[in-house]
Amino acid sequence: MPRAFVADPPCAMCGRPSSHVELVAPGAKPADWQRWPPQRRDAYDTARQRHGDQQWWLLFSGVVAGNGHGQPVDLAQATRIASAFAEPYRYTLVRTAGFYDDAGFCGPCDAPYCQQHWNVSSSGYGTCPRGHGKSLDALSWPDDL
Template sequence: MLQAFVAEPPCAVCRRPATHIELVAPGTRPADWQLWSPQQRDAYTAARRRHDDQQWWLLFSGIEAGNGSGQPVDLAEAQRIADAFTQPYRYAAVTSAGFYDDAGFCGQCDAPYCYHHWNVSSTGYGQCPRGHGKSLDPHWWPDDL
């Protein structure tokens, strides 16, 4: 049975959370709600009001981007994300969640890295500490197109 969860794969270098993935169960609040500012709470509450309160909700903070106040996900997608973040975290499983930045994982290293260890350029392209690279910003678009 699907349950709410928070996943924060630790950076392979410094052990800080590489990313934050949270599935909020229908009718509940995020795990760290009490730490949110009034503005964050208002934005989240407003976003939830625009959708069915009995829907699962995804909160994601990635290397270069996230989904702000979150987004609704159906039960099948929520289950797919939960399955992807079963410990121990592995790239092959995490990539099945469909996050643009693979939740901070380098596929070649099979390890997550935080923003500081991805060495992200101004274009959103990052290189892991071992030199493997990929685009980490879903909003970046080349100026010359």
């Protein structure tokens, strides 16, 4: 069974979050709900109601993009994502979550980097501080082209 959680893997260079991953349990609110402005709360509630409040919900902000007010995830996805973000964070586990940008992790470095430390081009392709490259935007070209 998955567990609700918040993960903000710290950038290996500066300690700021490389991404924000939050798995919200059915019927629950996000962890920092009380700090959200009313407009954001309303948009979130509308999105949840449209998909049904009795399912798992994923909030994601990556290096380049995110999923806005979130998206529904089924039990299998929720379980996989929760397992992928067990601490200590490791690229081999985080990669199993299936995020297009691996939550800011560089595979060869086995480390996450924030937006400031990924050198991202206008096409969404980025290089880490050690020069390893990858696509960081879901709409960019795949790495292997």
